[in-house]
Amino acid sequence: MxxxxxxxxxxxxGIFAPSRKDVVVGAGEDDCAVVELGNRFMVLTSDSVRESxxxxxxxxxxxxGHMSLAVNLSDIAAMGGExxxxxxxxxxxxxxxxxxxxxxxxxxxxxxxxxVVGGDTDRCNELCVSGFAIGFSERVLLRRNARVGERVYITxxxxxxQLSLDQLLSGMSRExxxxxxxxxxxxxxxxxxxxLSSLASACTDISDSLAVSLHQIARASGVRIELxxxxxxLSPLEEFVRRDRAMELFLYAGGDYELVYTCESCDGMEIGxxxxxxxxxxxxxxxxxxxxxxx
Amino acid sequence: MxxxxxxxxxxxxGIFAPSRKDVVVGAGEDDCAVVELGNRFMVLTSDSVRESxxxxxxxxxxxxGHMSLAVNLSDIAAMGGExxxxxxxxxxxxxxxxxxxxxxxxxxxxxxxxxVVGGDTDRCNELCVSGFAIGFSERVLLRRNARVGERVYITxxxxxxQLSLDQLLSGMSRExxxxxxxxxxxxxxxxxxxxLSSLASACTDISDSLAVSLHQIARASGVRIELxxxxxxLSPLEEFVRRDRAMELFLYAGGDYELVYTCESCDGMEIGxxxxxxxxxxxxxxxxxxxxxxx
Numbered sequence: 001m002x003x004x005x006x007x008x009x010x011x012x013x014g015i016f017a018p019s020r021k022d023v024v025v026g027a028g029e030d031d032c033a034v035v036e037l038g039n040r041f042m043v044l045t046s047d048s049v050r051e052s053x054x055x056x057x058x059x060x061x062x063x064x065g066h067m068s069l070a071v072n073l074s075d076i077a078a079m080g081g082e083x084x085x086x087x088x089x090x091x092x093x094x095x096x097x098x099x100x101x102x103x104x105x106x107x108x109x110x111x112x113x114x115x116v117v118g119g120d121t122d123r124c125n126e127l128c129v130s131g132f133a134i135g136f137s138e139r140v141l142l143r144r145n146a147r148v149g150e151r152v153y154i155t156x157x158x159x160x161x162q163l164s165l166d167q168l169l170s171g172m173s174r175e176x177x178x179x180x181x182x183x184x185x186x187x188x189x190x191x192x193x194x195x196l197s198s199l200a201s202a203c204t205d206i207s208d209s210l211a212v213s214l215h216q217i218a219r220a221s222g223v224r225i226e227l228x229x230x231x232x233x234l235s236p237l238e239e240f241v242r243r244d245r246a247m248e249l250f251l252y253a254g255g256d257y258e259l260v261y262t263c264e265s266c267d268g269m270e271i272g273x274x275x276x277x278x279x280x281x282x283x284x285x286x287x288x289x290x291x292x293x294x295x
Numbered sequence: 296m297x298x299x300x301x302x303x304x305x306x307x308x309g310i311f312a313p314s315r316k317d318v319v320v321g322a323g324e325d326d327c328a329v330v331e332l333g334n335r336f337m338v339l340t341s342d343s344v345r346e347s348x349x350x351x352x353x354x355x356x357x358x359x360g361h362m363s364l365a366v367n368l369s370d371i372a373a374m375g376g377e378x379x380x381x382x383x384x385x386x387x388x389x390x391x392x393x394x395x396x397x398x399x400x401x402x403x404x405x406x407x408x409x410x411v412v413g414g415d416t417d418r419c420n421e422l423c424v425s426g427f428a429i430g431f432s433e434r435v436l437l438r439r440n441a442r443v444g445e446r447v448y449i450t451x452x453x454x455x456x457q458l459s460l461d462q463l464l465s466g467m468s469r470e471x472x473x474x475x476x477x478x479x480x481x482x483x484x485x486x487x488x489x490x491l492s493s494l495a496s497a498c499t500d501i502s503d504s505l506a507v508s509l510h511q512i513a514r515a516s517g518v519r520i521e522l523x524x525x526x527x528x529l530s531p532l533e534e535f536v537r538r539d540r541a542m543e544l545f546l547y548a549g550g551d552y553e554l555v556y557t558c559e560s561c562d563g564m565e566i567g568x569x570x571x572x573x574x575x576x577x578x579x580x581x582x583x584x585x586x587x588x589x590x
Contacts, residue, residue: 008385008393008416015397016404016411020379023410033412035380038333046427047415048384084315085330087322089343089384089425090303098303102310109311115318116311117328120342120425121303130384130415130425132341 025142030220031078031204034140041137045075048130055127056165056183058174062104063184064127069105071207072133073112073188074257078205079142080197081135083114083190088131091124112190141196141203146221146262146274150201153268155189155258158210159237159249162256162292167240178240186257192268196261203261209252209291213260214280224277227287231271251282254291320437325515326373326499329435336432340370343425350422351460351478353469357399358479359422364400366502367428368407368483369552373500374437375492376430378409378485383426386419407485436491436498441516441557441569445496448563450484450553453505454532454544457551457587462535473535481552487563491556498556504547504586508555509575516557519572522582526566546577549586 013028024041025034032043049055049068059067069086076083086109090098109116114133160179167177174180181187189205196203202221206213218225229247237246262274272282280287308323319336320329327338344350344363354362364381371378381404385393404411409428455474462472469475476482484500491498497516501508513520524542532541557569567577575582 005416009414011394012397012411012414015394015401016414018410018412019405020408020410023380023412025412027411027413033380033382035412044380044382044413044429046382046384046413046425048386048417048425050386050417050419053417085318085328085339087328087339087341087427089341091343091345091423099306099310102307106310110314113315115313115315116307116322117313117318117320117330118322118339118341119304119307119311121300122343122345122348124345124423128386128419128423130341130343132382132425132427134339134429 030143031075032081034079041140043076043079043081043135043137043140045072046130046132047071047075048128051127057168059184061100065101065104066108066185068129068131069108070186070188070257072131073114073190074205074207076133076135077188077190077193078203078259079137079140080193080203081137081140082194083112083133083135085134086114086116086131087118088116088129089120091122091128093125093127094123096127137197139197141200141261143202143204143217144220146202146217146223148223148274148276150262150264150274151270152225152227152260152262152272152274153266153270154210154260155192155268157233157236157250157269158206158256158258159246159253160256161186162249162253163237163240182256186255188257189259192259196259196266199266200261200263203259206256206258206260208254210260211251211280211287212289212291214287215289217260217262218278218280222278224275225272225280226275227272227282229283251287252291325438326370327376329374336435338371338374338376338430338432338435340367341425341427342366342370343423346422352463354479356395360396360399361403361480363424363426364403365481365483365552367426368409368485369500369502371428371430372483372485372488373498373554374430374432374435375488375498376432376435377489378407378428378430380429381409381411381426382413383411383424384415386417386423388420388422389418391422432492434492436495436556438497438499438512439515441497441512441518443518443569443571445557445559445569446565447520447522447555447557447567447569448561448565449505449555450487450563452528452531452545452564453501453551453553454541454548455551456481457544457548458532458535477551481550483552484554487554491554491561494561495556495558498554501551501553501555503549505555506546506575506582507584507586509582510584512555512557513573513575517573519570520567520575521570522567522577524578546582547586
């Protein structure tokens, strides 16, 4: 995401400030919008992916369908929500027949009891998919709820997707790269999110980078996040790259769709603490606000 | 909409057959998906528009924002629903700044108490907008509910949008064309849909053409629809074109976003009757299944 896309989010947040009483979280504030619905919450998200920037080389058609749904389910998971319905719009080249694409989407949808209930189709010179997912939650996990004293966790080590992409771009085949499933069929952390919904305070998913997600939590919660490198086992990355590159991938690479969350004591991979102050640091050094998820 | 886009809808309807018990109407069956939610229904729709095929020449930026929301609210209106929430994804060229676009969207949203609660942004060589709208209804108006003996109505004469476009393409200015508001700022028939929700049987909106919408109702309901030309006052079109062209615009032109519905006796412009049989006819002659809405 480049600078001007953040500007557009700010613009939209200003113009589309919520006016309905049932809207708890509006545009641009969190991973999903949140509306009150009787005694529970409905969470709503939209996310788009396109061939030229989001689908890695050698991706199968069914994996594109999987990915288009997965990025949206990841947003629902980040709220501690149970996904229920999905709609898409697909723009595709003349010669594209979306049967395998739809089957990949359907397979992932079934795994989480999601019904794909609507869609719209038009023509474009590249494949572009916009997704819209709806879920429900008894208690939502917001970025702004991190509290001083909590631990910071992630569901799995970040950086594996980008590592795998780097390998692919250096000439390896799909069969040779380290973590093909992280690159081609990222699993939305729906089950983990549901478990966390009664335990964690703040949560967000990691699409741009761990660094960006941590900054979002720190800023929304008015806290400082301190990571400790000794807690982080980088060996799944260090098997393939030097330690400094592994650390760069861990902090700044995108596309993993893991969750990062704060909690007194939870399951997960502990990476640091919430303390008073602001910003994000590792071993006392600033963690920058930057990331990338577009291939 | 060309032949292959209908094929894609059929493919999606097969692959995405509903599996959840709360899904009453699934993908491709009607203007919106319908899910049961306690003692009422939630209606969900997605629709996309793009610069090259959906925005007429000389359209203002704010009108593009209006249109992107209006086409989705029209689907909600066609179900007799009250719209509540809207999300979008926008793909835009590097030099495009969406402030006026968002303001036009916001103005229409406010008119119907809709909150724009989410969005996603990326880059593309043309402006493409996907919209997702959510509404609620006590009683939904489905295409399949037309009954023999009912009258067929429309909310206003169709053909005005295409007439205005034809005039524009023939060299007239925005100020000279007959119905600029029908072309640039179509008003979704939300209020009419809400009134009809307790009165009408079948309903759909007219995006491709009146003919296509009537065929959809006739086929879904297992009935024949007979139009009578003597009921139809074509004079708003005949002021500008010959009668045969006016009739062509009335039946086969798109982009008006009026509602067509069946009812024992309702307000509206009566155009025909529901009888036993199948197909759509006017004065005994076949009305073809064809239409166009892309400019």
